[in-house]
Amino acid sequence: MAFEGLTSKLQETFKRLKNKGKLTDKDVKDAMREVKLAMLEADVNYKVVKDFINSVSERAVGQEVMESLTPAQHVIKIVNEELINLMGKNESKLNISSVPPTVIMFVGLQGAGKTTMAGKLALYLKKHSKKPMLVAADIYRPAAIKQLQVLGAQIDVPVFSLGDKINPVDIAKAGIENAKKSGCDYVIIDTAGRLHIDEELMNELVNIKNSINPNEILLVIDAMTGQDAVNVAEQFNNSLELTGVILTKLDGDTRGGAAISVKAVTGKPIKFVGVGEKLTDIEVFYPDRMSSRILGMGDILSLIEKAQEAIDEKKAMDLQNKLMHQQFTLEDFLEQMQQMKKMGPMKDLLKMIPGIDSSKLGDIDIDEKELDHTEAIIKSMTKQERQNPSIINSSRKKRIAAGSGTSIQEVNKLLAGFEQSKKMMKQFADMQKNMKKGKIKFPFFK
């Protein structure tokens, strides 16, 4: 398969680096070759990749490997750091006008998703107790104004329009005046999509900019953009001096190398990302997470973060002990399940685990309902039953099924499943013990 995703590609690479005592020049070189290919497959611009590889290689070669890290981990650390350097460390907030309204101007190529994103951002602001207004300044694309109006109606945000016969500069000015009068504190101006080499239309944007002085000029760019992302970003930035970037369509298998390219050539922060088709699918952009995702640690950093928030560490330790000593009860199982629930839907969690290709996840439907049933069944047991499931006879089963609103079959299924996982855990625990003693070497832990 040519395209298993940058994530798994990089994991492959680093897997190969693992378990080598020392990191030689050749190792770094080999690794960097793979990193280069992976980044190119993710559509990071060729020149940006070259620079990146050079800078990472320079740092990697001749560096002392930190004591607590394996050489491979050390390379990951450096690559990660450099990626974060490239992307910027923190999320970046919207510039806000001292005198409302704050004016945000959207610019970009055709089809980047400006109009949809205008709706999403308006809804986002509204949810944060702001009063946004949308201004329809795309007078060229057929039905673009209508599209914005439909979106505005869906999210209950006012849309200002003067039709498609008025100059966009005048529409923008009138829109802002209108927002002031109606007490709106944010104005989002949707402009027509245009090519970065179309001087006439670029001049129109410059005119809009000069006459309204927006607080934000955001380039809306498709995350699937290829090598040309740098040219687009550069041209828009040269003409308009962007304040930031919004990356759209960053969902599914989109690897979003464009994010790196755009940041590298403009230096402007990515402020938001569009992650789906619903109007609520907008997120603040976290550069550090993006780089770790590209790196092949999935969003494992945010997974860890999430897990830490939800799970009390001591409880986790206790659990581990119980697992090791085979004292794992249904009560523990229930607790564990509830903690997992706190972390969010299973599907989202799975997506964050590196190496899991989310496009293949499509078919796996984790039934959250089934988890609810399981919870209900366990809750219908007495304390004694939870501690020692072997005492559950058929009359107890009947009672439990009735109490949880499930069937005896379901109760049976749960008990059987529990026994099985207990066995598996014992095996794992034994494995771990043996490994510590160095008894067994596993062929699959290459």
Place this chain on the structure above:
Amino acid sequence: MGWFDKLKEGLAKTRDSITDKIGEVLSINKKIDEELYEELEEAMIMSDIGYKTSSDIIDILRKRVKENKIYDSEDVKQLLKEIIVEMMGNNNIGIIPDNTPAVYLVVGVNGVGKTTSIGKMAYYLKNKGYKVVLAAGDTFRAAAIDQLEVWGRRTGVEVIRHQEGSDPAAVIFDAIQSAKAKKADILICDTAGRLHNKKNLMEELRKINKILEKEYNQAYKQTLLVLDATTGQNALIQAKQFMEVSDVNGIILTKLDGTAKGGIVIAVSNELKIPVKMIGVGEGIDDLQEFNPTAFVDAIF
């Protein structure tokens, strides 16, 4: 002419031949120069051909340079172009149907320019003398139907539409009946832009296909995938996903009027064997052209 002039002339010849030799040596050097290959590969990657296809091409190039004993770097470049043109194929270009009635199902992810391309296709085909009907099958995106209707008015082509949010399969069903009743030559169906990873939307496409099969079986059917020239390697994934629910017969490459080279279609041709049929080169109604591989490759290098 005195002997002096003769000598001069002779010397000039020698001098020329010496320079030629030097030039030859230089180009021999250039030939064995990894730098040249690297340069070419870089140019290919920069135009979104992608690493895999670029190295496939370079492999073929190396072989042919050796076989044909080529020494001049200009010739290498020429050879490279030939290889790519071969890869793209020369047949199957254009959207003139083999027979009528014909139905074109136009698919693609969001924002690639499906609706606009359909408008241009309608204009192009109408000018070739075909009677065209459009089906507003994108009932999902806000105002997509209106956008198609504007194109219908511009081109003087009828648009079959339902309400926004209605079942697209039902729209297609009605459009087929209408095309039959009006004895239309070509029915072009718009569909909702879908991110190829959205299962439901892909399911919907499957349903539309079923209806086309059942209700318009006699028609010459083509599924055309619209790709944005600015798209990178993700286009391969897009194409693969659409191939799973539909036989994709060809590509319409849009937005070739910017600085993007659209090299990704070479990768699509190479890896998935889908030919490019038409290209969109501007915003005007007549800015849809038959694909010309040679001109396309010339533009890349």
